[in-house]
Amino acid sequence: xxxxxxxxxxxxxxxxxxxxxxxxxxxxxxxxxxxxxxxxxxxxxxxxxxxxxxxxxxxxxxxxxxxxxxxxx
Numbered sequence: 001x002x003x004x005x006x007x008x009x010x011x012x013x014x015x016x017x018x019x020x021x022x023x024x025x026x027x028x029x030x031x032x033x034x035x036x037x038x039x040x041x042x043x044x045x046x047x048x049x050x051x052x053x054x055x056x057x058x059x060x061x062x063x064x065x066x067x068x069x070x071x072x073x
Contacts, residue, residue: 010047020057030056
């Protein structure tokens with residue numbers, strides 16, 4: 001469910017995912033890993049700043065052991 005009236009300059013999780021070409025789960029993972037910070041909303045429906053999402057998209061993501069696509073196994 002999308003928000004009908006979203007403050008200017010903010011995105012929902014699904015909107016941020018579409019902007020970055022990733023899944024909403026990836027956006028939540030970036031938040032958990034500290035790559036992206038929530039800008040408001042509620043715990044179940046957070047908002048993100050457009051500028052933060054764009055920065056997170058271009059930030060190098062550190063790999064984790066056992067991560068799919070990782071050279072180290």
